Amino acid sequence: MKNKQEWFDQKVADVSPEIMSEVQMSADIVEKIDLILKKKNMTQRDLAQKMGKSEAMVSRWITGFPNFTLRSLTQLSVALGEPLIKLA
């Protein structure tokens, strides 16, 4: 087990800091969207309707590790009624 664990840890260490940060940030944003949806008792369909998007499109933003754009983050923030990223 230790050998495999060490081998995997090395593969993780080989990931560029930029990509690791991007994927972690993506997961954090998806988690925040999920929390807001639960807090506001909203479904994926509600969010899609509010954004005027298809459910399939919205599903891409609330599962996996999406590559958000400033536009998609803004649209989501407005539809959810809360900022997804706060700048100091």
Add this chain to the structure above:
Amino acid sequence: MKKKTTIEKISESAKASLYSISFEMDGTTEFEKFVAEFEQNATYNRDYQRIIAALQVILDKGALERFFRPEGKINDNLQAIPIEGGKLRLYCLRLSEQIVILGNGGVKTTKKYQDDPKLYGYVMDLQHFDKMLKENIEKGYVKIEEKELTGFDNITIEV
């Protein structure tokens, strides 16, 4: 020809364990084959790194449903790690929020994985393994205890 399989733990954290399938004749896990094929691939290196980073997130946060995309049938555990915009796929079985079994993967160049013989083969291996695993869990030979899968020493699963 049926292939004898076993599983090996690749990594574990406080939240989850990652296992991978190994075919007896190979002596290396399917996930290790995936890494060997793509870690030095210039075209898909960014996708590869994003998948490894995603696995670390899964270890950090748990194998939450939202981190995976169902790829199989309604009643199986087959999933893929969804990397938006990329064509590289890693297939896996998500057994719970604490256990994931990694398979192999590759570049998806067709609309459906079923249209790519190589990817279809990887998926079929995982689906067969999933089916046999369920049977052995139902019979009590294999046990899921939080992050641990136990009982594989006493059984043979062929896919």
